[in-house]
Amino acid sequence: MTRKIVRTLSQVAAAAIFTFTVLFFLDRNLDVLPNAIHEYMPQHHVGTVITDITIVTCNSMNPFSSCKADAEWTRINKDLFLGKSLLTSGYIHFQKKKEEDIAQGDKVVVDVKVGRLDPSANGDGADPHEEWEQRPSGLWVKLSSKKHASDSEKAVTMVDVLFGEDAVEVREGWSLVGTALLIDSSIQAHFTVRRGAHKEPPKPQPRVRDDKKFRILQVSDLHLSTGIGHCRDAVPDEYNGGKCEADPRTLDFVNKVLDEERPDLVVLSGDQVNGDTAPDAQSAIFKYASLLISRKIPYVSIFGNHDDEGTSARAAQMRLIEKLPYSLSQAGNPDLPGVGNYYIEVLAPGSSKHSAITIYLLDSHSYSPDEKHYPGYDWIKPSQIEWFKETSISLHEHHKEYTFHHINTAFIHIPLPETVIDPQYRVGAVREGVTAPSFNSGFRDALVERNVAFVGYGHDHANEYCALSTDNSTGVPHTSRPELWMCYAGGSGFGGYGNYDGFIRGMRVWDFEMNIGRVKTWKRHEYGERTEERINEQTIVDGARLVGAPEPKPPPSADAI
Structure with missing residues (x-):
C-alpha cells in the first residue's frame, strides 16, 4: 500500500511538473509558433530614435528560452525563419526613445551592417564618439554618443526585416542594409532601416493627358x-x-x-x-x-x-x-x-x-x-x-x-x-x-x-x-x-x-x-x-x-x- 501511495504521489508530481512546463512554454513561446498570424506592418513612431538593436533566438524544446521582448524593448513580430525551422525562431528587438528624452551621453544608433568582420577593421570607426558593437547573427550596430546625434541625418528611426534574395525596399527614407543576416534559414532575411523623420509619400492625382x-x-x-x-x-x-x-x-x-x-x-x-x-x-x-x-x-x-x-x-x-x-x-x-x-x-x-x-x-x-x-x-x-x-x-x-x-x-x-x-x-x-x-x-x-x-x-x-x-x-x-x-x-x-x-x-x-x-x-x-x-x-x-x-x-x- 505504501509503495502504491508513493508511486501515485510520484505520478501526480510528474504530471504537475509536466503541466507547469507546458504552461510555462506556452506563456513564453506561444507567439513564436509557426502558424501564428501576425499583422505586423511597421508604422511611424513620431519623434523617436533607435538606441539599440539586437536579435533574440529561442528554441521550442527549451521551456526557459523565450523570444518575448523585455519591458524596455520592442519586438518586430516577424519570425526571421518564417516558421520554417522546426525548433528555432528569431526576432529583431530594438530600443527607442523620444528625441526630447535623449540625455547627454546617451547612445543613438547611426549605422547598421551585417557581416562576419568588425566594420571598424576597415577604418569605419575613427570617430571616438562612435563605436561598432557586435550583435547575434552577424549584426553590427554603430552607436554614437555625440551631442545632437539624434538630430543627425544618420540617426536610425525605425527598423524592419524583408525576406528573399530578391528583396527590395520601396518606402520613403528606408534602405536595405545589404548582406542577409547570418542565420541558417531557407529564405534570406534582410535588415532594413529608416533614417530621419517620416516622409509623406507622393500621391499624384490621376489626370487625362493634354492630348485628351x-x-x-x-x-x-x-x-x-x-x-x-x-x-x-x-x-x-x-x-x-x-x-x-x-x-x-x-x-x-x-x-x-x-x-x-x-x-x-x-x-x-x-x-x-x-x-x-x-x-x-x-x-x-x-x-x-x-x-x-x-x-x-x-x-x-x-x-x-x-x-x-x-x-x-x-x-x-x-x-x-x-x-x-x-x-x-x-x-x-x-x-x-x-x-x-x-x-x-x-x-x-x-x-x-x-x-x-x-x-x-x-x-x-x-x-x-x-x-x-x-x-x-x-x-x-x-x-x-x-x-x-x-x-x-x-x-x-x-x-x-x-x-x-x-x-x-x-x-x-x-x-x-x-x-x-x-x-x-x-x-x-x-x-x-x-x-x-x-x-x-x-x-x-x-x-x-x-x-x-x-x-x-x-x-x-x-x-x-x-x-x-x-x-x-x-x-x-x-x-x-x-x-x-x-x-x-x-x-x-x-x-x-x-x-x-x-x-x-x-x-x-x-x-x-x-x-x-x-x-x-x-x-x-x-x-x-x-x-x-x-x-x-x-x-x-x-x-x-x-x-x-x-x-x-x-x-x-x-x-x-
Whole structure:
C-alpha cells in the first residue's frame, strides 16, 4: 500500500511538473509558433530614435528560452525563419526613445551592417564618439554618443526585416542594409532601416493627358512569393537559357509592358500575392510596387482570394499599401464587408477639377460562406452594392459639369455570374470554365443601372476574352442594346496556374480618348511571335456609348477568336 501511495504521489508530481512546463512554454513561446498570424506592418513612431538593436533566438524544446521582448524593448513580430525551422525562431528587438528624452551621453544608433568582420577593421570607426558593437547573427550596430546625434541625418528611426534574395525596399527614407543576416534559414532575411523623420509619400492625382488620352494597364494574378517562387505551367518552361524562376520572370514581363505601353495608371486586380508561398506578404508587395514607384506611375489595388491565405490579413496588407509611394489604394468604408471598397477620379486635362473617368474598385472576397447551398466563391454583398449605387448617384451631378464625355468603369477580382450565362458575344480566348459565384447578388444590374461601361476582372487565369452583356429580358440577346462589357485581364504571374491549352501569360490595356468618348482595349502576351503586338484589339465604347459585338458568334472553342 505504501509503495502504491508513493508511486501515485510520484505520478501526480510528474504530471504537475509536466503541466507547469507546458504552461510555462506556452506563456513564453506561444507567439513564436509557426502558424501564428501576425499583422505586423511597421508604422511611424513620431519623434523617436533607435538606441539599440539586437536579435533574440529561442528554441521550442527549451521551456526557459523565450523570444518575448523585455519591458524596455520592442519586438518586430516577424519570425526571421518564417516558421520554417522546426525548433528555432528569431526576432529583431530594438530600443527607442523620444528625441526630447535623449540625455547627454546617451547612445543613438547611426549605422547598421551585417557581416562576419568588425566594420571598424576597415577604418569605419575613427570617430571616438562612435563605436561598432557586435550583435547575434552577424549584426553590427554603430552607436554614437555625440551631442545632437539624434538630430543627425544618420540617426536610425525605425527598423524592419524583408525576406528573399530578391528583396527590395520601396518606402520613403528606408534602405536595405545589404548582406542577409547570418542565420541558417531557407529564405534570406534582410535588415532594413529608416533614417530621419517620416516622409509623406507622393500621391499624384490621376489626370487625362493634354492630348485628351488616358491609358490604364490592368495587371492581374501576379501570384508573387516571398523569395523567387516556383514556376507553374510555364510556356516555355525555360527562360533566358535557364530554368524558369517565377517572380523574376513575372516582373520582367511587367517591366517590359510598362516600358512599351507607358500607362498613366495601373490597376492591380487581385491575387498580387500567392498567399501559401508568401509567408511575408510585405516582401512580395514591395516587389511589384518597386516597378511602379521607380517609374512614378500611380496605382490602385484590390484583393483576390489568394492574397491573404498566408500570415497577413487583408486589413494589415492594405494599411501597408496605403502608405507606399504612388499608391492610391484605400481600405474604404470600414462598415462595408471586405477591404478595399473605394473609387478614384481621373480628372480632366490641365488644371480642371472635373472628373473625366470614375473608377470603382470593390472587394469580391474569397470563398463562399455557404458552401452547402452556394458552393464555390463569394459574391459582392448587398451593402457593397448599395454603397456603390449611392456613391454613383452622389457623384453624378459633378460628372455632368464635365463638357466632354464622362466614363464610369469598375474592377473586381472574381467574375460576375453573368459571365457564365449571359454573354453570347465574345472577343478573345476561352480556355477554362468560369468560376463565378453560384449566388447572384445583382451587382451586374447595379453596374448597368449606374451606366458603367465595363468591368474588368481576373481570377480565371487562362480566360482572356471580353464578353458583351446585353438586355436579356426576353431570353434573346440584342446586340442593339449592349449594356455592359465584362473583360478578363488574364493571369500575368508564373506563380499561379496556367495549364490550359498552352496559355501564355498576359495583361490587358484600356485606352481612353476622352475628346470623342472612345475606349479601346487589347491584350499583351509574355511569349510568342506576337509579344509586341496588340492582341484582340477592339473598341468597346464610342461617343460614350457601348459598342456591340460586330456579329453574333457561337460559343468558341479553346482557340482564340
